[in-house]
Amino acid sequence: MTVHLRTERDALEKLWEQGLSGRSLLLHHSRLVDEFIAGCFAGAAKNLPPETVALVALGGYGRRELFPYSDIDLMLLYHPDFRDGVKGIADAVLYPLWDSGMEVGHGVRTVEESLLQAGEDYFFLVSMLDARLVAGSAGLFGNLLLRFRDEYIEGRRDVFVEKMKEHRRRRRKRYGHHSYLLEPHIKEGKGGLRDIQAMVWTAKVVFGLSAIEDIFDAGLLSPEEQKEFTASWDMLIRLRNRLHYVSRRKNDQLYLEQQVEMAEAFGYTGNDAVLAVENFMRDVYRQLRVVAVTTDLFFDHVDEVLGLAGKGPLSVPDKEIEKGVEIRLGSIHLVLPPQQLEARPHVLMRLFLAAARTGLPLHHRTQKVVMANLALITDKIRISPRMSKAFLALLIEAESIFPVLETMLETGMLQAYIPEFSRIVTLAQHDVYHIYTVDRHSLQTVAELRIVAAEQDTVYRQIVLPQILYLAALLHDIGKGSGRDHSLEGAGIALNVGRRLGLSSAECDLLSFLVRYHLFIPENALRRDLNDAAFIQRCAETIGDIERLAMLYLLSIADSRATGPSAWSDWKATLMQEMFLRIFPYLDFSAGQTREQVEIVRHEEQGADWLRDQVEDLLAGEARPLINLASLSSDYILSFAPEKVAGHIRLHRDNYRLLRQKSLVLAQDLGDLWEILVLSSDRPGLLAKICGVVTLNNLAVVKAQIFTWDDGTVVDVLDVRPVDGLRFAEKDWQAMNADLDAAISHRLDLGHRLLKKLASGHGRRYDRGGRISPRVIIDNDSSDVYSVVEIHSADLPGMLYRITQTLADFGMNIRRAYIATEVERLIDVFYVLDAKGQKIIDAGFQREVVHGLLYALGLKEA
Amino acid sequence: MKKIEAIIKPFKLDDVKDALNELGLKGMTISEVKGYGRQKGHTEIYRGAEYVVDFIPKIKIEIVLPADQVDLVVNKIRAAANTDKIGDGKIFVLPVERVIRVRTGEENRDAV
Numbered sequence: 001m002t003v004h005l006r007t008e009r010d011a012l013e014k015l016w017e018q019g020l021s022g023r024s025l026l027l028h029h030s031r032l033v034d035e036f037i038a039g040c041f042a043g044a045a046k047n048l049p050p051e052t053v054a055l056v057a058l059g060g061y062g063r064r065e066l067f068p069y070s071d072i073d074l075m076l077l078y079h080p081d082f083r084d085g086v087k088g089i090a091d092a093v094l095y096p097l098w099d100s101g102m103e104v105g106h107g108v109r110t111v112e113e114s115l116l117q118a119g120e121d122y123f124f125l126v127s128m129l130d131a132r133l134v135a136g137s138a139g140l141f142g143n144l145l146l147r148f149r150d151e152y153i154e155g156r157r158d159v160f161v162e163k164m165k166e167h168r169r170r171r172r173k174r175y176g177h178h179s180y181l182l183e184p185h186i187k188e189g190k191g192g193l194r195d196i197q198a199m200v201w202t203a204k205v206v207f208g209l210s211a212i213e214d215i216f217d218a219g220l221l222s223p224e225e226q227k228e229f230t231a232s233w234d235m236l237i238r239l240r241n242r243l244h245y246v247s248r249r250k251n252d253q254l255y256l257e258q259q260v261e262m263a264e265a266f267g268y269t270g271n272d273a274v275l276a277v278e279n280f281m282r283d284v285y286r287q288l289r290v291v292a293v294t295t296d297l298f299f300d301h302v303d304e305v306l307g308l309a310g311k312g313p314l315s316v317p318d319k320e321i322e323k324g325v326e327i328r329l330g331s332i333h334l335v336l337p338p339q340q341l342e343a344r345p346h347v348l349m350r351l352f353l354a355a356a357r358t359g360l361p362l363h364h365r366t367q368k369v370v371m372a373n374l375a376l377i378t379d380k381i382r383i384s385p386r387m388s389k390a391f392l393a394l395l396i397e398a399e400s401i402f403p404v405l406e407t408m409l410e411t412g413m414l415q416a417y418i419p420e421f422s423r424i425v426t427l428a429q430h431d432v433y434h435i436y437t438v439d440r441h442s443l444q445t446v447a448e449l450r451i452v453a454a455e456q457d458t459v460y461r462q463i464v465l466p467q468i469l470y471l472a473a474l475l476h477d478i479g480k481g482s483g484r485d486h487s488l489e490g491a492g493i494a495l496n497v498g499r500r501l502g503l504s505s506a507e508c509d510l511l512s513f514l515v516r517y518h519l520f521i522p523e524n525a526l527r528r529d530l531n532d533a534a535f536i537q538r539c540a541e542t543i544g545d546i547e548r549l550a551m552l553y554l555l556s557i558a559d560s561r562a563t564g565p566s567a568w569s570d571w572k573a574t575l576m577q578e579m580f581l582r583i584f585p586y587l588d589f590s591a592g593q594t595r596e597q598v599e600i601v602r603h604e605e606q607g608a609d610w611l612r613d614q615v616e617d618l619l620a621g622e623a624r625p626l627i628n629l630a631s632l633s634s635d636y637i638l639s640f641a642p643e644k645v646a647g648h649i650r651l652h653r654d655n656y657r658l659l660r661q662k663s664l665v666l667a668q669d670l671g672d673l674w675e676i677l678v679l680s681s682d683r684p685g686l687l688a689k690i691c692g693v694v695t696l697n698n699l700a701v702v703k704a705q706i707f708t709w710d711d712g713t714v715v716d717v718l719d720v721r722p723v724d725g726l727r728f729a730e731k732d733w734q735a736m737n738a739d740l741d742a743a744i745s746h747r748l749d750l751g752h753r754l755l756k757k758l759a760s761g762h763g764r765r766y767d768r769g770g771r772i773s774p775r776v777i778i779d780n781d782s783s784d785v786y787s788v789v790e791i792h793s794a795d796l797p798g799m800l801y802r803i804t805q806t807l808a809d810f811g812m813n814i815r816r817a818y819i820a821t822e823v824e825r826l827i828d829v830f831y832v833l834d835a836k837g838q839k840i841i842d843a844g845f846q847r848e849v850v851h852g853l854l855y856a857l858g859l860k861e862a
Numbered sequence: 863m864k865k866i867e868a869i870i871k872p873f874k875l876d877d878v879k880d881a882l883n884e885l886g887l888k889g890m891t892i893s894e895v896k897g898y899g900r901q902k903g904h905t906e907i908y909r910g911a912e913y914v915v916d917f918i919p920k921i922k923i924e925i926v927l928p929a930d931q932v933d934l935v936v937n938k939i940r941a942a943a944n945t946d947k948i949g950d951g952k953i954f955v956l957p958v959e960r961v962i963r964v965r966t967g968e969e970n971r972d973a974v
Contacts, residue, residue, distance in 0.1 A: 526872055526873065527872075527873050527876070528873050529871070529873050529945060530873075531945075531947060531949075569894060570896075571894040571895075571896060571919045572894075572919075574896070574917075574918075574919045575872060575919050578919075610946075
């Protein structure tokens with residue numbers, strides 16, 4: 001007998017190897033075991049009194065879903081009068097089963113004992129739902145079913161459902177842990193086979209439906225949903241069959257090392273961009289998601305039928321939020337007849353905005369309506385400002401963003417609105433590092449960003465356009481799966497998405513930049529020397545401004561945390577923070593060289609020496625410099641790449657005589673900005689003259705770095721933008737140099753020229769001032785060495801000339817200047833010393849300087 | 863048998879690893895650690911908020927090897943990890959009593 005079952009099961013495996021799989025294999029297997037057990041029973045029960053013993057299959061075996069290494073759940077049901085005889089039957093049936101090597105779960109009970117057990121053990125109660133008579137007394141079995149139904153189902157449906165939901169929640173929590181994300185549990189995980197069983201059990205209890213087909217027939221799923229669901233179910237069964245055979249045991253978890261051969265066995269192929277195993281896992285995740293979504297919606301429906309909906313602790317009064325969108329029983333409902341929805345498809349997005357703002361879920365029928373109406377999201381709707389307004393609003397306003405985005409993803413709304421997102425839906429990466437699929441990771445990043453923003457409040461406050469940051473978090477990995485550098489690829493895609501959403505070109509640039517550089521900080525923080533000033537300077541140049549730096553930093557943290565436990569640690573956090581804090585002072589135009597920067601400079605004295613050596617190496621073999629390298633200040637050395645410093649020294653050497661009398665103006669096209677290098681000899685009011693000439697030549701100064709060498713040579717570097725629309729090549733740089741030469745030899749009346757230029761209407765379009773009242777602050781605390789003069793005013797042409805000229809009139813020595821323009825507002829910061837080389841300490845002199853500057857800014861009564 | 867413990871700057875890990883691979887060294891253990899020595903921690907001020915970095919992130923490399931190879935390996939690590947700046951790290955050499963390979967039970971020289 002024993003040999004017989006083993007042989008049969010070996011034959012079954014042969015059949016499987018030849019292609020028998022899916023549900024047929026389960027049925028076949030169940031039948032084999034049925035026959036075996038019935039055979040054993042028949043032998044032992046020849047002289048059995050009638051109606052005394054029944055063999056009952058429970059659980060998966062009861063459902064005839066016997067996987068290759070599943071347990072056999074068998075109960076011997078007996079009449080109380082036959083207590084003495086049942087042992088012989090049990091021995092006759094169970095021993096051969098055990099000997100056949102199968103795992104057997106068994107119980108020997110009377111009807112009474114079974115009911116008692118069902119009351120104590122919920123799992124037993126549930127397995128009773130699948131009870132099936134294999135052999136023996138039909139009367140006894142029928143009696144059990146009747147009594148079970150009376151005691152545990154009739155009138156106790158909501159208790160059953162609440163318990164089922166509670167177990168479902170616990171299972172989700174346990175198997176949703178990140179150790180199961182990479183290696184999904186096909187049975188117990190979210191969207192696994194257990195979810196399907198839970199649905200069937202509940203349908204049995206609540207609706208009296210006995211099989212999945214009955215659920216279909218009852219119209220609980222649309223025909224398309226049925227098709228998709230059945231296909232997913234089938235795939236999961238085939239997966240589990242193979243898993244059992246490959247593992248040679250009851251293994252239901254798809255381990256990383258098995259995934260590759262599974263992919264091959266299921267006939268998946270790969271290409272340069274995506275591995276076969278990644279394609280395979282993508283499908284696995286998709287099947288799991290189909291099951292999860294279908295069963296979720298089913299349970300929502302059950303809640304409603306039983307009147308359990310909206311009874312949670314967070315009950316919210318019903319109300320209309322806007323036309324077509326209502327709160328009812330604690331969820332968001334779409335209440336718009338189909339033809340009206342067609343006329344107002346943006347309501348589909350408003351639903352999610354309502355969910356975001358209220359923190360309530362979308363009702364399951366509303367979710368189905370969304371799924372059924374995705375075709376309304378046409379190209380035309382995708383560029384509708386009403387859509388993007390609602391979408392961007394939900395990104396930043398959601399109390400809890402993850403559930404909202406998850407529902408958008410599961411209903412397909414997100415992919416309908418941003419079709420590019422479909423590229424990464426359930427996309428898996430075959431490594432131990434990325435534990436989430438790319439779509440889920442993207443959603444997780446948005447959710448993490450919300451947390452990071454709250455934790456890093458001071459950094460987050462630098463950010464003027466949070467919606468762009470959140471959008472970047474959602475799209476940062478959109479280039480994955482292309483086979484090319486996903487940051488570069490993604491930057492291009494993000495740009496298109498941004499344009500379609502109606503973002504301004506500056507916002508599009510920002511979005512694209514964030515996607516392009518989202519790995520910049522994590523990659524460099526771990527691999528580069530953060531004490532290398534030249535490197536930090538290059539980082540600052542790449543990033544460009546404080547807001548971008550703040551955005552990249554927060555995005556990097558959110559991205560790392562959302563990747564998985566191995567991608568984030570306190571250790572990495574410290575390095576990334578360090579990199580952020582190092583770059584920050586280089587971009588902080590409003591604070592400039594404050595105390596912390598001095599601190600950093602001190603830190604980097606060794607770096608300056610190293611850079612001096614580099615400069616010396618660059619100049620080796622050339623004519624001797626006419627300045628002693630050791631006399632160049634660290635501050636200056638650290639501000640430029642060694643190549644630039646060497647360039648300055650060459651110019652100084654080759655134009656030594658000229659520079660004593662005149663000036664040298666050299667411009668360089670840096671794309672967005674033009675850099676002007678001015679070399680000359682130090683004289684009072686030189687910076688004012690430079691600023692005046694620059695303005696006269698239709699350029700706006702963005703930033704100025706001003707250095708004076710020991711021998712009185714001035715090296716000023718100005719970052720400028722054109723205001724007349726001319727291109728770099730069209731500018732007459734020689735004329736500008738001539739203007740400056742004339743100005744420093746006192747042969748050009750800059751004040752008069754500038755006044756005339758303004759009067760003639762040049763720069764009129766910038767004349768939006770008047771609303772901003774000028775402010776002057778003298779700060780002696782921020783810098784150890786210098787007084788910091790901070791000036792806020794309207795951004796008017798010629799303003800910089802007037803300010804610098806006024807400072808020159810006071811005999812001030814301007815050491816460094818930052819000119820930042822924020823929406824019509826000019827914030828100038830000057831690091832100055834008075835004529836004696838001291839800070840501006842005297843209160844009377846301070847007042848005088850403030851008044852003089854305010855007067856220059858046009859505030860007469862100051 | 864000796865054990866080398868080297869504390870180095872994180873960005874130097876690749877250089878050190880490459881240098882040791884050139885020597886044909888077969889294995890090492892790497893961990894992410896934090897600490898401070900003469901470099902101490904430092905305080906960064908950002909927008910008025912103080913960020914105190916008291917323990918600085920470093921990488922710890924552990925290698926067990928026969929005593930006669932120690933000098934060679936130490937020199938390689940020094941050369942690769944050196945930036946001439948404070949905070950470049952330290953290398954410790956410790957005696958090891960026994961080494962046992964778990965799978966085979968081989969000991970000492972055979973086990974490393």
